[in-house]
Amino acid sequence: MPTSASHRLRKNHIVLTSHPHFIYGDSPEVSWGAKDPHKRGPIIASFTNKLHRNAIGSHSGSYTIYRALALAAGQMDPDHRPDLTNTDPVTQIGPFPSWYDADRIVSLDPWGHLVHKTFKKELAAGMDIRPTIAVTRAHLVMTELENAINQGRIFIDGRVVKANKDVAVTKAAIEPVWHLPGVAKRFGIEEIPLRKALFEETGGMFPELITRPDLKVMLPPIGSTSVYVFGDEKLIGRNDVEVTVRVHDECNGSDVFGSDICTCRPYLVHGIEECIKTAQRGGIGYIVYFRKEGRALGEVTKFLVYNARKRQKGGDSAATYFHRTECVAGVQDMRFQELMPDALNWMGIKRIDNLISMSNMKHDAITGSGIKVVRRYEIPPEKIPGDASVEMEAKKAAGYFNKTTGSMKKNELVKVKGRRLDE
Numbered sequence: 001m002p003t004s005a006s007h008r009l010r011k012n013h014i015v016l017t018s019h020p021h022f023i024y025g026d027s028p029e030v031s032w033g034a035k036d037p038h039k040r041g042p043i044i045a046s047f048t049n050k051l052h053r054n055a056i057g058s059h060s061g062s063y064t065i066y067r068a069l070a071l072a073a074g075q076m077d078p079d080h081r082p083d084l085t086n087t088d089p090v091t092q093i094g095p096f097p098s099w100y101d102a103d104r105i106v107s108l109d110p111w112g113h114l115v116h117k118t119f120k121k122e123l124a125a126g127m128d129i130r131p132t133i134a135v136t137r138a139h140l141v142m143t144e145l146e147n148a149i150n151q152g153r154i155f156i157d158g159r160v161v162k163a164n165k166d167v168a169v170t171k172a173a174i175e176p177v178w179h180l181p182g183v184a185k186r187f188g189i190e191e192i193p194l195r196k197a198l199f200e201e202t203g204g205m206f207p208e209l210i211t212r213p214d215l216k217v218m219l220p221p222i223g224s225t226s227v228y229v230f231g232d233e234k235l236i237g238r239n240d241v242e243v244t245v246r247v248h249d250e251c252n253g254s255d256v257f258g259s260d261i262c263t264c265r266p267y268l269v270h271g272i273e274e275c276i277k278t279a280q281r282g283g284i285g286y287i288v289y290f291r292k293e294g295r296a297l298g299e300v301t302k303f304l305v306y307n308a309r310k311r312q313k314g315g316d317s318a319a320t321y322f323h324r325t326e327c328v329a330g331v332q333d334m335r336f337q338e339l340m341p342d343a344l345n346w347m348g349i350k351r352i353d354n355l356i357s358m359s360n361m362k363h364d365a366i367t368g369s370g371i372k373v374v375r376r377y378e379i380p381p382e383k384i385p386g387d388a389s390v391e392m393e394a395k396k397a398a399g400y401f402n403k404t405t406g407s408m409k410k411n412e413l414v415k416v417k418g419r420r421l422d423e
């Protein structure tokens, strides 16, 4: 490392990434999928020593912009390094054989929660390696779960459901860490067009995508993933017990605020209830929650679509549900479930006994990643909110999985109407 490097990287001096002696000069190599984590190499996306960086982008997904704001506003020391004392995971997760397959996990760092222990030597040598996964415990207090207890569908066992009706969980937060060649392969495209699109469509935010093809890892500025585990945390990754899974894409309007135009919160809570039931039968349940608001189109697009749906001639109808989204957004859905199974593979899941989802895209992505799905369950019809029947019937007619109610013909779909905006 040039002795004057830190001096050269001083405050008001911007060093472009095309100067490899000042940035990425002492980068540890990354051999994605290597079994030995030291051979795989630590992922370094911190800025306290730019010479050590070996990844494009930065930590905390989209929140990296707030960090930049804090620095710009002079409210944060740019040289601050996290003190990781007592931050270790509350339970052991992995390593699993899926971690050593470069193609099986491409959008997260499987060693992300074990940084503190695994890369002790490198940390002691001054590398600012940061965890990209954290694992902790919590209690859930939800009215719907309390109702499920009162109605006898789940019960107080003192373990999963506590005496005061709290539900105990183990939970993990996962930051996106993309191995670009693997992500490209997952979508059946070449790495170069992927890098070019990521560069151009972010307004040129990450020049290394173009200037440094040798850097293969990127921490993209997108939302993270949360995993909620119900049952004995020692069963994580065990495939000799019953396994229930719901993979859920964020919907702030319904999940948090209870908006009744879609089935998201009822589906999420149904998934949680089924996970608790599985745990109470001696198995384990996983809810995997992805920050992909409004089918990854964002909430502004989503609200525009709501207006377009409800103001169209003839009113909101199941017959035109997907069409109105496509008119506004250009696509019906941008969630691309191709990367979703990585979180399941990180936890060593090989078989899902009960998949709580109607989505064929999710199902096909999971089975395509090598995980067996034994049974699929849709949301029970009585849990669908009033204004959400437009979405539900449109999805069923489009081929979403359902085994209880069947799907409608076109002439029936036009009769399924949502509320008007003035109702």
Ligand SMILES: [Zn+2]
Binding pocket: 251, 253, 254, 255, 262, 263, 264, 265
């Ligand atoms: Zn929703």
